[in-house]
Amino acid sequence: MLINILITFLLITNIGAVASSRLTYCIKIVAAQGVVIGILPCLIYGEFALLPIVIAIFTITVKGVIFPLLLGWSLKTAQVAREVEPLVSYPFSIITAVLIFILSFWLGSRLSLPASFCGYLLVPVAFSTIMTGLFLIVSRVKALTQVLGYLIMENGIYAFGVALLREQPLLVELGVLLDMFVAVFVMGIAIFHISREFDHIDTHVLDNLSDRIPADIRPTEET
Amino acid sequence: MIFLLVLIPFISGIMAFFLRNNPACRGLIVATAAAHSGLTAAICFMNVKTSSNWLFLDELGALFLCITSILFLAAAVYSIAFFREGPHSEDDKKQTAPVSFNTKEAAFSGCLLLFLGSMTLVIISRHFGLLWVAMEATTLASAPLIYFHRNKRSLEATWKYLLICSVGIALALLGNLFLGVAVSLSGKGNIGLIISQLDLSGSETSIPWLKAAFLFIFVGYGTKMGLAPFHTWLPDAHSEAPSLVSALLSGALLNCAFLGILRAHQVCVASGIASFSRDIFLLFGLLSMAAAAIFIFGQHDYKRLLAYSSIEHMGIMALGIGLGQTAAFGALFHVFNHSMVKGFLFFTAGNILSVYHTKEVKNVKGLIRIAPVSGILWMLGILAITGTPPFGVFFSEFIIFRSAVEQGRNITAVIYLILLAAVFIGMFLVVPEMVQGKYPEDIKRPGKKENMFRILPCLVLCGFALWLGFCVPDWLQNILQQALIILENLK
Numbered sequence: 001m002l003i004n005i006l007i008t009f010l011l012i013t014n015i016g017a018v019a020s021s022r023l024t025y026c027i028k029i030v031a032a033q034g035v036v037i038g039i040l041p042c043l044i045y046g047e048f049a050l051l052p053i054v055i056a057i058f059t060i061t062v063k064g065v066i067f068p069l070l071l072g073w074s075l076k077t078a079q080v081a082r083e084v085e086p087l088v089s090y091p092f093s094i095i096t097a098v099l100i101f102i103l104s105f106w107l108g109s110r111l112s113l114p115a116s117f118c119g120y121l122l123v124p125v126a127f128s129t130i131m132t133g134l135f136l137i138v139s140r141v142k143a144l145t146q147v148l149g150y151l152i153m154e155n156g157i158y159a160f161g162v163a164l165l166r167e168q169p170l171l172v173e174l175g176v177l178l179d180m181f182v183a184v185f186v187m188g189i190a191i192f193h194i195s196r197e198f199d200h201i202d203t204h205v206l207d208n209l210s211d212r213i214p215a216d217i218r219p220t221e222e223t
Numbered sequence: 224m225i226f227l228l229v230l231i232p233f234i235s236g237i238m239a240f241f242l243r244n245n246p247a248c249r250g251l252i253v254a255t256a257a258a259h260s261g262l263t264a265a266i267c268f269m270n271v272k273t274s275s276n277w278l279f280l281d282e283l284g285a286l287f288l289c290i291t292s293i294l295f296l297a298a299a300v301y302s303i304a305f306f307r308e309g310p311h312s313e314d315d316k317k318q319t320a321p322v323s324f325n326t327k328e329a330a331f332s333g334c335l336l337l338f339l340g341s342m343t344l345v346i347i348s349r350h351f352g353l354l355w356v357a358m359e360a361t362t363l364a365s366a367p368l369i370y371f372h373r374n375k376r377s378l379e380a381t382w383k384y385l386l387i388c389s390v391g392i393a394l395a396l397l398g399n400l401f402l403g404v405a406v407s408l409s410g411k412g413n414i415g416l417i418i419s420q421l422d423l424s425g426s427e428t429s430i431p432w433l434k435a436a437f438l439f440i441f442v443g444y445g446t447k448m449g450l451a452p453f454h455t456w457l458p459d460a461h462s463e464a465p466s467l468v469s470a471l472l473s474g475a476l477l478n479c480a481f482l483g484i485l486r487a488h489q490v491c492v493a494s495g496i497a498s499f500s501r502d503i504f505l506l507f508g509l510l511s512m513a514a515a516a517i518f519i520f521g522q523h524d525y526k527r528l529l530a531y532s533s534i535e536h537m538g539i540m541a542l543g544i545g546l547g548q549t550a551a552f553g554a555l556f557h558v559f560n561h562s563m564v565k566g567f568l569f570f571t572a573g574n575i576l577s578v579y580h581t582k583e584v585k586n587v588k589g590l591i592r593i594a595p596v597s598g599i600l601w602m603l604g605i606l607a608i609t610g611t612p613p614f615g616v617f618f619s620e621f622i623i624f625r626s627a628v629e630q631g632r633n634i635t636a637v638i639y640l641i642l643l644a645a646v647f648i649g650m651f652l653v654v655p656e657m658v659q660g661k662y663p664e665d666i667k668r669p670g671k672k673e674n675m676f677r678i679l680p681c682l683v684l685c686g687f688a689l690w691l692g693f694c695v696p697d698w699l700q701n702i703l704q705q706a707l708i709i710l711e712n713l714k
Contacts, residue, residue, distance in 0.1 A: 130397065
């Protein structure tokens, strides 16, 4: 029961991330997702054991505390305008999120899954989280929002992986988390540099490199 | 013993971050490269068989390990010249490099060594999860290397590389999880995701999951390998990175991603759905070759030209694996040939850049008069990479072609030939102009002799590529054949 409540919460946060127009709010949503996803392994594992607790503590620290702090820091130092600036309108984004949600439930109902998955909404919600993350990456202008989309996508993959906990060794989980930690760290630094070079973190200024524009008229310095 | 292969680069990489002495950094890179290749040679020749659940080295891995090690050694020698000539030796005229060099050299050396360590870990990991972790680590270690010049263009390239490859690799993680589902559905107990032990044949319910897993891993690692249409980061990263990094990206990193896909292919072959995975390889192989052939025409940047050529060659390798049998042998041989040739081509491109300070093809003229050795190397390299005999690349491409004809896949063979010819024409529309022609007045000649450290690695790799066209040494032949047996499950 508790598991299903948590999973539903995950679903609501997806819609919230798509619908919100403020970056700080988006970061908080991703942090909340990180905490929910951190608790999941303990509940799914059923019994009291060291392995899921270690993973849970680690996940909550990294995804729920460190990532939001890092992203908040880069938001502050880069002095970004606090709006999300979507490429598609908010109503359309919400409709897309709902469509993604329906699609993933249809997909989830057609899959044959091992016994450990059954009875949970986990798989469809995980799929919808992954696709929502992908949608955020392609539909938002700011580099920071793209990182948030990447994190939401990773959360979805992690939620799917949680159900496989018994088969996956601890080392792999830790490695995945470590990689993500470094990835977000490096991305945060990159955002800092982007804001310093271009005065803002909109990715549409990153279009100097392409094959179409001939060399003579290619703009070399853009502000 | 295998453990040391990863440990040495990692430890020296971390050490490099704390070195404040530039010659020491250079020495550390060369020493680590020498130790790595010495160890590789020892392991390959003495046939050391140590394997655990996490690390192992089969012949397929040995092939890629040899390539990475040779190329890194060459890059290490080249880096001496690169560092010695200072930060602005490879600057484009249009750009400025604002940040001081001293702090950068330590960080650059550190990242370079960590990059070597993570690539080695990809090659020798035995668990799909560990393979994934190592693959993501290669992205993170190499991103700062691409951002070396610290200007807007390199920043753009780095951001694209970081984001596109991270998303791609996240999809590969999902693929690994699907593989986990397939394993737990197969009812074969807890066998884990151990490479070379997975065999899911005869399990009806797990085959669809295995197919999905292969697709996701293919798309994920295919992004990193530069297969079209997931290749968009590749030309930018290759053209903006310092040339020795481009050489490593093209000659070693893309191969590592290829190896990741081959590991998944191995599971498919063992589980009896080889025809499915081969079709995917075939489709994306041809697609990549076609994309490269289109974009090579009218290319104005010679480093991008080489980058698209890399996409083409990744396509050829995928095509070879997709055809199977002898063509797969050709593909594995092609991996070796391509890395050697592309490695020295990028080094030579760095030499050209250090003389002309521009990446525009039309501003580079009369290379053979200004820098004769680089001019000859550039011409030879372009001849080799477009598959002109007697270089090894010709023979591996020919093996793939012959195998396609033998299998009666004439249409594939014809498309393959047309695309190869298109790339050849596209390359030779611009290259002779660069080598011959009248050189611009304002170019400073680099003195009577070109820097030895810039020339030596190119000459050695070029000689090796030529030698492979005449005879394949026994040890390589042996490794290739064993690798084919592993890949095609011919026991």
